[in-house]
Amino acid sequence: MSTNVRRAPAKKALPHPDLREIPVYLVLRALGEPLRLGIVRSLARAGRPMNCSSFGLSVSKSTSTYHFRVLRESGVISQFEEGTSRYSELRETELEQRFPGLLTAILAAEESAAAE
Amino acid sequence: MSTNVRRAPAKKALPHPDLREIPVYLVLRALGEPLRLGIVRSLARAGRPMNCSSFGLSVSKSTSTYHFRVLRESGVISQFEEGTSRYSELRETELEQRFPGLLTAILAAEESAAAE
């Protein structure tokens, strides 16, 4: 942070699937797991890319890498690298276009299920 | 069908979970499988209880029993016995109340994914 001069972002992209080729059951399967649903909920709440390590997941690093990959390969999140860390972001707009109302309904449901 | 006199319905009920105790990820997991999603889609299209054997599933009897049980235990369908066969029905109203918009979004998505 020594300067505010434009720096090279170094945002390396990772392979992401085309949402049009993702059947809905793959998205449902990806979200049908508490840890992954929690990740998605955090991302939706944040509304911006999040560092993988800022989720406070109570599993090992390799396990969380695995879950992030499942989410990415089912088209739910996108990831890019910046410097030494990897950021994840909800593919909210694309999901809404491909599966209208789905993410909204799931997130709303999750809120009301927080009691249990 | 010899008479149209009121007959004892013999609708034996099976144990069904209370939707309020079903977390959303269980429903998503149940629907995250092509065969089960197909069953749900058929039920939604029919709009009334369907005989288990009228789905034309291309799996063995025991396998389809298994999938129907998963759907029932995750609160997606209800089943009752009538005579020699068992009928399944979408718990559409209850699902809509518990997870507003979820089923609608999933079924709509499934329609548009029929191309692939």
Place this chain on the structure above:
DNA sequence: GCAATGGTACGATGAATCTCGTAGTACGAG
């Protein structure tokens, strides 16, 4: 009663999933 129909329950088996540890890579600070 006897057989046919339509389904269940109970293993068993192979595949997929989830978890982890270890080893390794890439970047930034010093």
Place this chain on the structure above:
DNA sequence: CTCGTACTACGAGATTCATCGTACCATTGC
């Protein structure tokens, strides 16, 4: 260059899932 940070990839183990065959139980019809 060396160290620490933030991850990944790979391989292994345990658990769950999907499928099936066989045996079995109700109901209907003869």
